[in-house]
Amino acid sequence: MQISKKVIERTTVIEVAGSIDANNADELTSYLTGSINAGNCHIVVDLSQVNFMSSAGLRAILAGLKESKRFGGELQLAAAQPGVEKTLRISGFTSILNLFPNLEEAVSSSEDRQQTSGR
Amino acid sequence: MASPFNTRVRANHTDRSPAERDLEIGRQIQASFLPKELPELPGWELAYRFSAAREVAGDFYDAFPLAGGRRLGIVVADVCDKGVGAALFMALFRSLLHAFAEQHYSLGWLDVLEGEAQPLGTSPLDIRRKLLSPGRTSLKKAIDLTNDYIAVHHGDSNMFATVFFGVVDPDSGSLAYINAGHEPPLVIGQSGVRQKLMPTGTALGLLPGLEFEIDQVELEPGDILLAFTDGVLDARDPSGNPFGDQRLVDLFAGNNTSAEGILEAIYQAILRHMAGESQFDDITLLAVRRDIREIDDTEY
Numbered sequence: 001m002q003i004s005k006k007v008i009e010r011t012t013v014i015e016v017a018g019s020i021d022a023n024n025a026d027e028l029t030s031y032l033t034g035s036i037n038a039g040n041c042h043i044v045v046d047l048s049q050v051n052f053m054s055s056a057g058l059r060a061i062l063a064g065l066k067e068s069k070r071f072g073g074e075l076q077l078a079a080a081q082p083g084v085e086k087t088l089r090i091s092g093f094t095s096i097l098n099l100f101p102n103l104e105e106a107v108s109s110s111e112d113r114q115q116t117s118g119r
Numbered sequence: 120m121a122s123p124f125n126t127r128v129r130a131n132h133t134d135r136s137p138a139e140r141d142l143e144i145g146r147q148i149q150a151s152f153l154p155k156e157l158p159e160l161p162g163w164e165l166a167y168r169f170s171a172a173r174e175v176a177g178d179f180y181d182a183f184p185l186a187g188g189r190r191l192g193i194v195v196a197d198v199c200d201k202g203v204g205a206a207l208f209m210a211l212f213r214s215l216l217h218a219f220a221e222q223h224y225s226l227g228w229l230d231v232l233e234g235e236a237q238p239l240g241t242s243p244l245d246i247r248r249k250l251l252s253p254g255r256t257s258l259k260k261a262i263d264l265t266n267d268y269i270a271v272h273h274g275d276s277n278m279f280a281t282v283f284f285g286v287v288d289p290d291s292g293s294l295a296y297i298n299a300g301h302e303p304p305l306v307i308g309q310s311g312v313r314q315k316l317m318p319t320g321t322a323l324g325l326l327p328g329l330e331f332e333i334d335q336v337e338l339e340p341g342d343i344l345l346a347f348t349d350g351v352l353d354a355r356d357p358s359g360n361p362f363g364d365q366r367l368v369d370l371f372a373g374n375n376t377s378a379e380g381i382l383e384a385i386y387q388a389i390l391r392h393m394a395g396e397s398q399f400d401d402i403t404l405l406a407v408r409r410d411i412r413e414i415d416d417t418e419y
Contacts, residue, residue, distance in 0.1 A: 022201040022202070025200065029277075054400075055197065055198075055199035055200060055279075055281075055349075056199060056200040056201065058199060058279075058322075059199045059200050059277050059278070059279070062277045062279065062325060063277045066274070066277065090281075090300060090301070090302060090303070090318055091279075091281055091300040091318075091321065091322045092299075092300040092318060092320060092321025092322050092325065092329075093321070093322075093325075095321050095329075096321060096325055096326055096329075
């Protein structure tokens with residue numbers, strides 16, 4: 001798994017590549033919560049390069065979602081591959097957070113939210 | 120099978136470090152959180168397979184009488200992540216679900232009075248089903264209370280579990296269930312998969328106050344309800360290819376005459392697929408089959 005970060009307007013995009021599983025999910029959790037604690041609580045996780053996500057990966061996403069909300073922000077997901085999208089849908093994660101078909105829509109939604117909330 | 124964990128090879132205890140001994144003790148205690156044997160129910164056959172990927176597991180299954188023995192509760196669940204953390208939460212999820220379900224057992228008329236029963240139609244059959252539906256309160260309370268307990272008291276751990284919890288009426292074959300974010304169980308009839316029991320809510324423990332709906336399906340004579348964890352579909356061959364849906368579905372033809380038979384066919388097919396590759400996720404399967412009574416009566 002590789003993780004990198006970029007900023008689009010006022011949204012922090014976290015790009016993950018590879019397989020997110022029990023062996024590396026803690027790394028993603030630390031990365032997400034670290035970014036949020038550093039003041040970037042409007043997060044989009046770009047999943048386009050993620051080919052597998054186990055429940056440990058879902059747990060990392062949940063940790064990031066809760067942390068972002070604690071800081072008044074939001075964590076949203078973008079561009080999940082079909083297998084990962086199925087994992088997110090079956091487990092109900094798509095009921096508790098937003099999953100967008102592509103990065104542009106996710107960032108646009110994040111920007112709109114920040115506009116509305118005045119942040 | 121003697122023990123749910125009987126496939127694991129255990130070294131001589133004198134050779135092991137304190138940490139290994141602790142893990143072995145944990146393994147033994149965890150086994151006590153699984154039923155020693157499944158309930159016996161006239162006209163029904165229950166079977167299971169359980170294989171932990173490590174010494175301790177995050178998967179669990181359960182089967183127990185509800186509503187004074189007039190209903191059968193069945194659970195198949197998968198706690199997120201792996202290792203000792205998942206195992207500790209397995210013990211918690213299993214105990215909460217089982218204890219809350221037993222505590223909140225009530226009669227069907229009470230379900231109706233309390234508005235807990237799933238809205239059904241107004242046909243005479245629907246009304247009868249509604250009045251004769253004990254176990255629904257147990258099901259709903261067990262799921263709601265477990266979700267909130269985990270989300271409120273253990274929210275910082277970010278632990279959750281996908282859970283299928285079904286309540287079978289042995290007389291009518293009716294199955295009321297909540298699928299909390301779990302891999303859809305299958306109802307297998309004479310000619311293959313008749314229905315997939317899709318999620319009726321999210322995984323348990325994500326956030327407090329989430330909504331879980333009860334759905335219902337009728338198990339006809341000869342039908343098998345097959346519930347399993349994602350370790351079945353994700354089992355990898357040496358090239359990394361998952362076992363997948365299609366291999367599972369292909370096994371049903373010719374193997375659907377007994378719960379034990381279908382599970383053995385699936386389990387052996389998974390082992391063949393893995394071809395010696397080490398198991399990376401727990402594998403759990405539970406099958407419940409309604410007998411074809413008329414045929415059984417004439418044959419024996």
